[in-house]
Amino acid sequence: xxxxxxxxxxxxxxxxxxxxxSGVFAQAFPNQSESVSAATRKELIDALLQKLNALYVFPExxxxxxxxxxxxxAKKEYDxxxxxxxxxxxxxxxxxxxTRDKHLRVLFNPQGFPKREEGAPGEKEFEEIRQQxxxxxxxxxxxxxxxxxxGYLDVRRFFFADMSGDTIAAAMNFLANTDALIVDLRNHRGxxxxxxxxxxxxxxxxxxxxxxxxxxxxxxxxxxxxxPHVAGKRYLNKPVYILTSGITFSGAEAFAxxxxxxxxxxxxxxxxxxxxxxxxxxPLTTYFAAQIPIGKAxxxxxxxxxxxxxxxxxVKVPAEQALKTAHVTALKEIxxxxxxxxVKTQLNNLIEKLQKGQ
Numbered sequence: 001x002x003x004x005x006x007x008x009x010x011x012x013x014x015x016x017x018x019x020x021x022s023g024v025f026a027q028a029f030p031n032q033s034e035s036v037s038a039a040t041r042k043e044l045i046d047a048l049l050q051k052l053n054a055l056y057v058f059p060e061x062x063x064x065x066x067x068x069x070x071x072x073x074a075k076k077e078y079d080x081x082x083x084x085x086x087x088x089x090x091x092x093x094x095x096x097x098x099t100r101d102k103h104l105r106v107l108f109n110p111q112g113f114p115k116r117e118e119g120a121p122g123e124k125e126f127e128e129i130r131q132q133x134x135x136x137x138x139x140x141x142x143x144x145x146x147x148x149x150x151g152y153l154d155v156r157r158f159f160f161a162d163m164s165g166d167t168i169a170a171a172m173n174f175l176a177n178t179d180a181l182i183v184d185l186r187n188h189r190g191x192x193x194x195x196x197x198x199x200x201x202x203x204x205x206x207x208x209x210x211x212x213x214x215x216x217x218x219x220x221x222x223x224x225x226x227x228p229h230v231a232g233k234r235y236l237n238k239p240v241y242i243l244t245s246g247i248t249f250s251g252a253e254a255f256a257x258x259x260x261x262x263x264x265x266x267x268x269x270x271x272x273x274x275x276x277x278x279x280x281x282x283p284l285t286t287y288f289a290a291q292i293p294i295g296k297a298x299x300x301x302x303x304x305x306x307x308x309x310x311x312x313x314x315v316k317v318p319a320e321q322a323l324k325t326a327h328v329t330a331l332k333e334i335x336x337x338x339x340x341x342x343v344k345t346q347l348n349n350l351i352e353k354l355q356k357g358q
Contacts, residue, residue, distance in 0.1 A: 036084050040285060045073055047284040048091065048106060055294045057216045057277060058099070065098040084108040084287055100308050103250070103279040105291045113283040130163060138164035139191065143171045148331045148350050151178035152323075158191025158251045161198045168195075169232030172202050176233040179337075180330035183255075184243045186269060186319050190250025193224060193278065200258050201226035202234050203265070210258040213278060213295040221298075239333045241326040244269040244311065245319035250276075253306050254297065260311065261301040267313040268329070269322035274310035328354050 036044075049066045056062040072078065072094065081087045088108035095104045114125060133139070139157030146152050153171055158164070175181055193213065200210045204226045211224040242256045242265045253272045259265035277293030284290055297305040317325050328351055335347040 035082050036087055038079070040287075041078060041087070044087075044106075044285050044288050045069060045078070045091075048288075048290050051282050051284065051290055051292055052095075055217055055282070055292050056099075056104070057214070057293050057296050058101075059216075061099045061101075065095050068098055069094055084110065088288065101277060101293055102273065102275045102308075103277050103291060103293045106284075107281065107289045107291060109287055109289070112286050113281075113289050129159070133159040133163050138167045139188075140164070140167050140171050141187075143174055145175075145178060146182070146327055147354075148327075148334060148347055149177075149179045150327055150330045150334070151175035151181040152184065153181065154184040154187075155252075156188050158188075158195040158199070158255075160192050161195045164195060165198065165231060168199060168202070169230065172230075172232035172235060175235065178238075179334045180239045180241070181235055182241045182243060182323065182326045182330065183265070184323065185248045185252040185256060186243050186245040186322065188248055188252035190252055190275070193251065193254065196251050196254045196258070197224040197226060198230070199255060201230050202232065203236070203240060203259060204262075205234065205236050208262070209300045210262075211254060212298045212300060214298065215295045217294055239330060240265040241330055242267045243319075243322040243326060244272050244313055245322070246270050246273055247319075248272040248311075249274075253311055257299060257306055257311055260314070261299050266315065266329070267311065268315040268326045269313050269317060270319050271312055271316075272306065272310040274306055274308050276305035276307035324354065 049069065052062045052065060053059070056065075069091070078087065078090065081090055085108045088106040091106040092104070095106070096102065136157065138159045139155055140153070141156050142152070142154040144152050151174075153175060193211070197210055200208075204210075206226075207228050208226045209223055210226060212221055213224070214221045240259065242259060244256060244267055248256065248269075249272065253275065256265070256267055256272065260267055276297040278295040278297070279291045279293040281289050281291045297307070299305060315325060315329070331347055331351050331354070335344050335351070338344045338347065
């Protein structure tokens, strides 16, 4: 897809800034400080509430948040916070206290946010995202074949589809001959919705609607379908297990939710974090920006989403035990499908070995 067309698409632009927050600038947020003047504090709060009321997907919740923040500002509760990072955290805490929305955040960057037209990252920003993707293999951390011919794929982020498509295809080609697959999302914090749909495509034989997002700014609903064509080999008619944790968030949850809703995968691990609302980042002042959810996911099967509650795994175990549990579960399923008595015995011996921790 043409990059400029992609960036001018409002729904897709909601995911673009995820990378600029979580990657390019993230290291600057938590540990660096900058003194905040009274004038900047007022400018920040006014800009934040204006954007919130104009864009937040739940207008009534935006009004409630404004009432709370205006009341606390009038009581001068923010006046004592001179540190930029601390002020961002406090405003985030107040916003989330009203909305319970984990995507809604005020961000501070002492290096400053780039000036830009909304929804249109420049060439420099795009190149920063591409380089971040390249050095992390576009979020695909590890792919291997475990004992018993079980595939394992560790995914940490979903970059743009036109960047990561070849990497996804290569991983799926490597895994094509395994008898079961484990997709590890325990350290995955989200990413681009079109890439979620692309990855979904490898697990469905026919074009399937996997998600829909209502966008408040345009008052439109965008459907996300699996692709009729993929560059790699599809993974069909074989068991799939998805590992989750309390870290699993946003786009990672979308992938897990999609496959669970269609009974295409078994989820093993911990309940996920619970963020279903796509959220772009809007600069507010030179050093502050707000991540504001402007869309609401609606799964075509469940007619709802996982916002605020997370996704309950089918097999609930501590995250650190999820891989072993999934491996044993996969081997049992492979053994049940196996007709060769000798192979069944080998698989049974391997299961017993793994269960004993050997």
